[in-house]
Structure formats: structure tokens, C-alpha cells
Amino acid sequence: MRGFTHTTTLITALITCSLTLVIIKAAAQSTHDDHHPLPPFSCASTNPSTGSHPFCNVHLSVDERARDLVSRLTLDEKISQLINKASAIPRLGIPYYQWWSEALHGVAVAIGVENGVSFNGTIRAATSFPQVILTAAAFDTNLWYRIAKVIGTEARAIYNEGEAIGMTFWSPNINIFRDPRWGRGQETPGEDPLLTGKYAVSFVRGIQGDSFEGGSLKDGRLQVSACCKHFTAYDLDNWKGVDRFTFDAHVTKQDMADTYQPPFKSCVEEGRASGIMCAYNLVNGVPNCADYDLLTKTARGEWGFQGYITSDCDAVSLIYEKQKYAKSHEDAVADVLKAGMDVNCGLYLANHTKSAVEQGKVSESDIDRSLHNLFSVRMRLGLFNGNPSQLPYGNLGRNDICTPEHQDLALEAARDGIVLLKNSAKLLPLSKSKTKSLAVIGPNANVAKTLLGNYAGPPCKTITPLEGLMSYVKKTKFHPGCEDVNCTSAATSQAVKLAKSADYVVLVMGLNQERESEELDREDLVLPGQQQSLITSVAKAAKKPVVLVMLCGGPVDILFAKNDPKIGGILWAGYPGEAGGKAIAEIIFGDHNPGTFHQKLSFMALQLKSHTYKLGIITRLTRKTAAYLVPERLHQHTMTDMRMRPDPSSGYPGRTYRFYQGEKVFEFGYGLSYTNYSYKFVSVSQSKLDFKMLSTTDRPDHSGYVSVAEIGSESCEKAKVSAVVRVKNEGKTAGKHPVLLFLRRDHEGGNASPVKQLVGFQKVRLNAKEKGSVEFEVSPCEHFSRASEDGNLVIESGDHYLVVGDQEYPISINV
DSSP states (O other): OOOOOOOOOOHHHHHHHHHHHHHHHHHHHTTSOTTSOOOOOSOOTTOHHHHTSGGGOTTSOHHHHHHHHHHTOOHHHHHHTSBSEEOOBGGGTBOOEEOOBBOSSSSBOOTTSOOSBOOOSSOOOOOOOOOHHHHHTTOOHHHHHHHHHHHHHHHHHHHHTTOBSOOEEOOOBOOOOOSTTOTTGGGSOOSOHHHHHHHHHHHHHHHHTOOSSSOOOGGGOOSSEEEEEEETTOOOSEETTEETTTOEEOOOHHHIIIIISHHHHHHHHTTOOSEEEEOSSEETTEEGGGOHIIIIIIIIIISOOOSEEEEOTTHHHHHHHTSOOSSSHHHHHHHHHHHTOOBBSSSHHHHHHHHHHHTTSSOHHHHHHHHHHHHHHHHHTTTTSSOGGGSTTTTOOGGGSSOHHHHHHHHHHHHHHOEEEEEGGGOOSOOTTTOOOEEEESTTTTOGGGGGOSSOOOOSOOOOHHHHHHTTOSSEEEEOSBSSTTOSSBOHHHHHHHHHHSSEEEEEEEOOTTTSBTTBOOSOOSOSTTHHHHHHHHHHHSSSOEEEEEEOSSOOOOHHHHHOTTEEEEEEOOSOOTTHHHHHHHHHTTSSOOOOOHHHHHHHHTSBSTTHHHHOOSSSSOSSOTTOOIIIIITTSOTTOOOOSOBTTTTBOOSHHHHOOSOOSSOBBOOBOSSOEEEEEEEESOSEEEHHHHOOSOOOOOSSEEEHHHHOHHHHHHTOEEEEEEEEEOSSSOEEEEEEEEEEEESOOTTSSOSEEEEEEEEEEEOTTOEEEEEEEEOHHHHSOEEOTTSOEEEEOEEEEEEETTEEEEEEEEO
8 A cells, every 4th residue: 555656537427526525525415414424325215316216215225226327327427537546437426436445454535635533623533552573472263253353343334424435444464474574564463374364354354344254244234344464475565675566576376276275265255345456566577466267267267256446556557657568548448347456445447547548448348347346345334325424333433432332442452462481480470569669671662653554544543662660669769761663872871880780671672663664565574773782781770670661563672681590571462452551561460461472473483483474572583483594684686576485595484483404493373371271182083084094086106195176075074183182271370371273284395385384273261270171173285285386285194283282182194
């Protein structure tokens, strides 16, 4: 999003849109009070000029209504609907519509441009949840669903108050956090495809108004519309002169099948997302937005996608102007419309579609196809059903925004996402009664904006780490240590003096959006400027081991802190949202017990655990790959290398915890608690699977593996395994704990198979000494498979192991 600014403008068209919007809004306000204008909608019962049209007849199907509406439009009117700022059509009572709205981790705005929600009226805030990389580290699908449900509720409430002109939100971002240097990794659920897919499903169901289990959208009606982005293989913004606008990602069929595409497949098939955004980049020489195989054959054909496809902003113009894929403006228009894209974020289609039609490169039926998809989504949102106050969701309003319950959920999300990485000699939690004085040091300790991350809206309120800690210790003194996170110079002497005077020291360091963000990838993973020197000096001078809190989305190399005995505690807090400071303080002083946090760690250390990528805090490379070592091993390989699997011949180490073969600082899924948990496999329904017997077709010898397609759906169903794991809280403190189930293989499978991979996760709450059980349904056809070089999913013969903590259970597979 937020692509380069396209200089061509249609001033007359924009003025017309603006004037029409004013007229329509004025008409709506005439039936309502001045303080609460009706939102823009069509098919008002009081408007006799439109009431008789079939597209206003709610008893007809959406398909019939959309077809009728499109048939009534002139060519110019049709073209005006192909851009995100869709013009009003006054003669049919259709208001101006803005397709572009943001809701990554709360209703948000894209800075510097007009969105469907702008917060420039009487509603000036919405609940701001933690950045996605942190939320994903909670490994809690129900939490993700509840967060998205709140976001959808607040978005609809803002619209009902007449302060939104769009209900299509371009979230979630479900790209794989492949390289820890990526500036937008913070927006994603991390490095693991299964986790990312489950996040996508939970988020989409929640925000669109579906049930947690799915399948409850009556007649396809939407609370708001979700959009899965960026389709596909997009994980580079601007690195050493290579930018996302012209980058051609060379991706193997193998990596596409079992890494890059699965989250989008889940988003569509299970989540039933109503929107997809095609990415800026090319994949294997073809721009994503001009790829018929991707948009039409795969998304709509194979996955059954029903919704609209938008370009990223100004992406269509790139196809001719920057990427040189098309030979003319008109060819670029033809490429995207025939590929299956529906709406262009930007003005390019408004400027060049008519000439493309006149030159015979685009037919009016190509445009009609797009418009049918676009108006169908607007109808599913209820925008053509008359007065929204009389429709489902019509009771939502300003009293449903920033409610105490919503703000409590933001706090819960921050608590559950924060990861405890180190706790030497049980330094934490600090005693509330015995801690008489506290020194808080660091450039991130008292900057509310840093808590939010990118794509954030104005929060209901914020609590910084300093404010949170001051609520526990009256005698708290603060020094930033550096002017900002760049820390070009450090006030070391002042910080050391303050540290010496306090019982305990908390350092709040890390990054912010000036160091990692959209269009800003990093070239290294070290702390900026003098931060490391400041941390070491303060720790050395303090009376007792210090607590280090890291605010960052991508991983940072803090191996020095892990190995420093004067640094007793390390917390990774991502960008924890509006309540982040309170959550950090509650964990430090023991009012909340940090859980397991899989994802968080993995990003940090380089291949840490599936979320380490996300968390990105700890080690040398990575966010999602707990073990990556950028300084020693990855710097010789560029961010442009999209391969997931290692290549020993060239020294390429592989990416993410699933394939990285090298030293790890923290394993993916690593995280400490104030208690300890033990695991035991209680029962596993099958320990031997013979796919020779299960296969329904005669097949040739595949040298130790069988294609999932050859097994067939019926046999795949029979092969499912139920695994029950008993979990016991062995300590004295209650806790909420994610139980992570992995698969590892015990065979000489070369580099094609993952070292290990996540196959399931569930959250349990256990009191001290309490036991509980969790049941996992494992589908070998899904969870035991990997992609072959031709992109087909296969299952390998040999011994496989289900792994939870230090417990393993063998499953033998014969193919």
C-alpha cells in the first residue's frame, strides 16, 4: 500500500465526485439531524426514482441485482467505478464510494491519503490492538477472532455515525515473514504458513461478522469486508536499491506450494474473505496483478473465491511505466482486467480504460465482469438495501467504539503476546512491596506512538511503559538515555548515575517506524547507534541485574544481552498497542504470568520458532526464523533470494525455522513463564499408516513418497490421527499456556523436507499443580506432506514424530 504517487490526475472527475458526494450527503442529512448524518447508501425507500429498479429489490439474489445495476450504466459510468475512488452516479442514486480503508490491528488510516475512514469528524479514535506480529505470538485463534470482531464492530459503528465512506478494509497482511530484515514483517503473523493461515481465517471471520467456526454469514451478508494481501510472494520493500515496484521474485513451484500460497488458500477457502489484493511485484516474470493463472485460475477457480480483487496502490501503472511488462498504457489495462483484477487503487484505469476499449484491447464485457464483482460486495455490505439504521448492524454507533470491554481486550492481547526470553535466577517478577525505587531508562520508555506500530489509527488512550511502571513504584525516575532510537549519541554518564541510585533498573530499547516500516527494510539486525553500549554500561553499574524490554517488530541481535549476567530479564514486547505499557508493567511485577509465545521468539532469533520471525527481537536475523544468522551467513545472500530450502553447495542456509540449518539463539516457539509445564501423550489413535493400502489408485514407484492427490480425499480422511496430550502446571503460579504440536521426520530426506513444522496449537489455562488435556486432530495429508519440485504435495515414507515440548510420539508411514 501507499505506493509511489501517480502524477496524472483527473481534476474534473474528482471535482464532480466531490460535488456529488456533497449533494448526496446533504440529501441524506435532510432526513436526519445535523449532528448524526446518515452514511451514504443507495435504494432509499423515500426515493421513488430508484425504488422500482431490480437492483434495489432485496428479494432478488445479489447476482441478479448486480447484473441489473451493471446493465444500466454507460461506458463512462462503468469506467468511473474501476478505481478506489468510485464516482457517484446520481441518476441511479448511487453515492461516491471509497474502496480503500485500513484495519490491520484496529480501524486505521493510511497517512497522507484519503481513506474510507479518516477520523476527522466527531469520532477521533478507535481501539488500537497490538501489532500483528505480537498478537500472533499468543497462539490463540479465539483471541484473534475476538480482536477482529471488535474491529469490525467499531468500523461498522463509525459508518453508521455517518463518518465513513467505505466498508472494505484492506486487511489482513498474510505474507510470510521470510527475511528478518523486511520492514513490514511486523504486520504479518510471522514465518509459519500454518499459523499464518489460521490467523487469516480467524481474522476474516471475526471482522466480516461470521461465527468463530464459520459458515454463519446469512446470504453472504457482511459486517465489513476483509481483504487478504499481498497476493503473492511479497516480502521485500526497499533493500539496497531493489524495490517492491520492480522486483521480480523467482519462486520455485515447491516453495510456492508449501510456503507462500497456503495462507491465501486458507483465507479464501476457510475464511471466505471477500477481498484479495494483488501485490506490486512480479513472480517469475509476471506481475501479480496481470497473472490470470494466479487471480482467476487459482483464486477463483481452484479456491472458489467470491469477492473483488484490488491492485495495490498504483500497481497497474507500474506494469507499463516501471516494469515494462506491457507495451502501452492500454495493454496494461487489458492485462489486469483480463487476468481477473477488478479495481485499481489509483487513477490509472480511469485514465486509460476508455482508450483501451476504443483500440479493441478491452471489451465492455471485461469491464462488466469486474463491476459485477465490485457491486456484489457492496450489496453484501447492505449498501444497496436502504437506510442502514433499519438493517442488521444498524444499531451500532459511537457507544460501541472504545468501550471498556474493547480496551480490556487490547490489554489482554498485549499481555498474551509479550514474550519472556530470559529470567536469570528468577529475577522476575519484581516484588511490589520490596521495590522501593526504580530507574526507567531508554528512548522507547515514554513514546506513545512507538507502541502502535504501522497502519494504526488514533488510539482510545495510551499507556507507555514508563507510565505503567510508575503505577507500581512511586519513586520512579526516568532518563531516555538517547535522544531517540537512532541513539547517535548516548547520555551514558547520566543514565549510569540514575541506575546506581535505584533498587532496580528497567531499560526500554529497540526500534520504531523510522527504523523498520513500509518501504524501509533493514540492512542489518543490530541495535541502532549507541543502544548496545548504553545497555551494557547501565547493566554493569546497576545494583542488581537489570530488566531489558525490547520494542520492535522484526528481530534484533541481542545475543550480547542473553549472555550478559548483569542483564537478568529480557522481554520482547513487539509494538504492544494502546495498553502495551500497562501489560509490560503487569508482567514485570507479576500481576500477569507470561505464557508461551512461540511466534514471538522465533522471529527474534532467527528461526526461533515460527514466531520468532515475527517477534524479531533476539538474534541475529530474524523474526520468524529463529536460527538465522544474518551477520555471518545471510549477508552473503541477498533479500532477493526467495528460496526457502537450504543449498549446502553454496552455503545458503535456508529460511524460517522449517528449513534453516544452522545455529539458533532461540528455538521457534521458545518462551519462558513464571511457572513450568510438563507434557505427556495420553493417546494417539494411529501409530502406523500404510498408504499403499489406503491409496485408491495404482501408481508407479515414487522412490519413497506418494502424492496426496493419489491417496484421495476418502483415504486422507481415514488416515487422520487423534492425539491427546496431558498438560500439567508444575509450578505455584496459574498461567495461560499455548501447547504447540510439531512434526519432525527421521529420515535422510535431504533438504526438501522441513527440519520440523508446526501442525497444531491450542491454549490452556491451568492453576498451580492443575492438569488438563488437549486433543489435536492431525491430518497426515495436510500436516505430514511437503511439496515436490513440481509443486505437488507428497507424503514420504519413514518414521515421523509428533513433538510437544520434550515429548515425542512415533508414527510410521509406509508408502
